[in-house]
Amino acid sequence: MSADGARVLCVSATAAEAAHVPSGLPVVITGIGKVAAASAVARALAARPEIDLVVNIGSCGALRGGLGGVHEVARVLNHDLSAEALRALGYDPQEWLDLEGGEADGIALATGDLFVTDPAVRDALAARAHLVDMEGYAVAWACREAGVACRLVKHVSDNADEGALDWVALVDRSAQALGAWLADNISPDRVR
Template identity: 50%
Template sequence: MRLIGTVTPDLPLLVVAVEEESAHLGGRFPVLLTGMGKINATAALATVLARGDRPSEIVNLGTAGALRSGWAGTHQVSRVLQHDLDSRVLNLLTGRTFGGPIELGPEQGPVLATGDLFVSDPEARDRLAQSADLVDMEGYALAIVAQRAGVPIRLVKHVSDEAGEGAARTWRESVDGCAKILADWVHTRL
């Protein structure tokens, strides 16, 4: 975890997983680098918010894999779910729902599936495509922390690859270009 800048109530906090995704953001807004995965994202954002640092909103910027052919560009997510927590079984065991989907706003946008698995297997991709459009490793964790803290959050994802075979290679090749596009989104929308 690394916080660059100072969190203040008049500015959004930009949250990214890794330095490569923040390479072109500049210094206008504070940036939190969380590390990859749900646990790193949860721990980093919860730590910052627990110190009393309250931004005007949280904007999670990052890359995402497309779960179906034809998805490209930058998208603001409207719904996020966990794909590696079996909520159905947990509900059967306890009678309570854990890790259900989170609605992020009334705007029509893609559904994001979050899990601690870098999806590079075509079978996993096809299974996830039944309930989501994009896949990442941090979005759900950040959304639940923000929701519990009462801080508005937006998840903004740029498609870096089609999740499946070759996704890791494609991500490495495209992450800098994705970071430039995400920085442009920040400079024109915030």
């Protein structure tokens, strides 16, 4: 165990999304996108073997109408992977990962390196998932590979349309909601 006894690690793509993380909760800022997220989480877990839970917080786009607020993800999809082509070659692309803790909402998150603003792309993704982000799958993958539990907690900042281009103006509202979720759901005894 580390000197502070931390067992929970909060992970966010940007400092703006983590601006309201409760004091005392360790945070890793990964950078944007799947490669940045996976490599930062892998490095953090290798350096901190006492971590037994990673909580990935972040903003996301709603792919379906009527979705707002904070959601814990049950399943996450690597949406910009050529899964069918890989399957045809005899490989399992493992494009879906199931997570513990998000079953109540049954929310599916699509993760990709594409910043979704196009209505056609959004509608195609909506047939497979409820929300879209750019890091969740990569965080979940890195945690699975390290044998560490992972929870993905996302706040809807936009509707994955042209309004997403206003993300800089919207992100603090997401950060406040995510900070409140952490305060309500992550026990202080898991941190110290």
